[in-house]
Amino acid sequence: MDKIKGIFKNNLRQYAMLLALVVIMALFQYLTHGILLKPQNVTNLILQNSYVIILAIGMVLCILTGGNIDLSVGSVVAIVGAITGTLIVTMKVSIPVAIIIGIFVGVLIGVWQGFWIAYVRIPAFIVTLAGMLLFRGLTLIVLQGKTISPFPKAFLQISGGFVPDFLGKNPNFNATTILVSVIISVVYLMLEIKKRVSKKKYGFDVLPVPFFIAQLAVILAVLNLFAFWLATYKGIPVILVILAVLIVVYSFITTKTTFGRHIYAIGGNEKAAKLSGVNTNKVLFLTYVNMGVLSAITGIVFTARLMAATPTAGNNFELDAIAACFIGGASATGGVGTVIGAIIGALVMGVLNNGMSILGVGSDWQMAIKGSVLLAAVAFDIISKNKSK
Template sequence: MTSTKPPQTRESGGSPAAALTTGTSDPRTLIMRNLRQSGIYVAFVVIVALFAILTDGVSLSPGNITNIVLQYSYILVLAIGMVILIIGGHIDLSVGSVVALTGAVSAVLVIQQGLPWWVGVVAAIAVGLAVGAWHGFWVAYIGMPAFIVTLAGMLLFRGLTLQVLDNISLSPFPAEYQKVANGFLNGLLGGQGYDAFTLIIGAVAVAGIAVSGYRTRAARIGYQQSVESFPLFVLRILLIGAVIMYFAWQLAHARGLPIVLIILAILVIVYGLVTRRTVFGRQVYAIGGNLSAAQLSGVKVKSVNFWMFVNMGFLAGVAGVIYSSRSNGAQPAAGNMFELDAIAAAFIGGAAVAGGVGTVVGAMVGGLIMAVMSNGMQLMGIDQSVQSVIKGLVLLFAVAFDIYNKRRVGANR
């Protein structure tokens, strides 16, 4: 009598493959997969350490870390929407112009017409939603390529911004509006020379990441999918936790927890759950991974595409509020090149050019890499032209690594 044992998932063993992951036996494939999953975090830590050395520790000072959060928060908000579009096989070249337009509408209502500050916030987000619906209509229901639609939108909404502002800048916003991007929560729980509330929030964030990561890993093992070894998983969580707590410690010794960081954290948590735990999120991945298969599986492709662009418009409206609050006004040239920074954040964070691959957290790390690089080079006094060259090369190599990784994994299957 022959007995059949169910397949077992191993986390460690006598082979190089077992030490890295499960579900396959080719060490090269496993290494490439683990590099793709965890390499971005290692790269982030290395870049932070590099600029800390090059700037004699100034880049890691409490004040500078706070400035990084405040100065690049709107790019990270845009990166959330951009990575979802890229996962679905699209792109949006108009988000910089939409940021300018939404900020301009808010400024006209609040500064010129004297309406309450929250009216400007609501109006900016409403304009962003309308823009997203406009793009979604042309892409989803007319069938035009997103590249062309949003390129036209870049020109269209930049022109509308100039008309709304009548080619002049408007400032200042009331104090309540400025607090959106410049306000802090400090002293809620006390602390001797530091803000205890900021440290508690940092610890809660680390605990949430650890629990979420463990549950995701356990679910993948249950479905016989490839995962990293448990020691490597623990090392990654410890590394992420150490980075988060270090930044929380620095913020606690500066001005406390920025309000904009709370907004960003909420968005990351919500969209992380949307992309990983909801039907809509799975459909976005399905469309970007294999459009024909998604259609045959009953996915309502037009509807999903439409709401992806509506979501991008919503986040562009949020970014418009944050940016106008940060700059304390609205300018005709606001948002220039923001779309390229958001796209770069998504690709550096692991999104695939062909779609179907990427994560919200990865886009955040990619955006932080760009932020740390830009901030570090500014502290070093590097010319703006050289900064552009370096950031362009980083983006190029990130996409090249994605293509190389995909070819290696495909060749080893």
């Protein structure tokens, strides 16, 4: 029992927000008379919140380095969308080339901001605030205040397409989705068992067998239920595949690589990390280059979702991403947080938005409620730290 308490205490924020997500979903499922978790609405939740999830993955790395944030991501989304739209619609450049150029623009923006933050040591808040204004202005210049559309259908598939059903021809059920969920379940099961065996081998604390089995059962049940919902609508959205790849890659980077450990070390104590041999400037620089790349990917995804490149694209995206990270367990002082936690935070925000929209709650009350949730999440973090001291 002491082991269970210790594990729960060490992951209190993440478990608490996961429980909050379940409660919020159950509440809105009841209030909307079952509409929230209908297969079509579940798919809509993925499509509507894909941009927040991608940005939150990059933002949590920035926050981990010491509570730094990137205020420019919404404007970067807009400028990349504007450039990509101009290339595809106006200049008739091929879609793959336009996407590569769009991502390269994101790299250049990340290099520009990372240089000032990491090597000149101008505070990230100031640099990215300047970037927010600069790139929004450049967006207006590129688009000349106009909206660019229509895009080719192939480009729109990025955000609105679905993986074809290779196994069946039933239009009402996608068998490929079920097969994919079974494969993922088997791989996940094997990895968790391997991780448990490795922890026991080196003397680390592990959950008792009954709780371990219960944990696996719950996760696998949720995964396969989610797959069933998708299968009964149109199957796996293309954007979900992109999200899954990003989540796996960045979870691996933050937990299994030297670069990931250095990010946490800088957030914990930058001076100590530097004395330990960590190239803090390089790590900080690469963190913001990465944020530029993910902002560019978001810009391409959102443009495909919107089916147009507009001067107002990306407005307040930075606030959604920052809120998702803090709600998902990231510490305002850095050094604490996970990619999975940021995803949970993004889903909390997404379910709140979707549920309140279904109920007809006005945008004014939606903003007030989301602001209260964010404040409560950060207050929970501060109070928990004070108690532990």
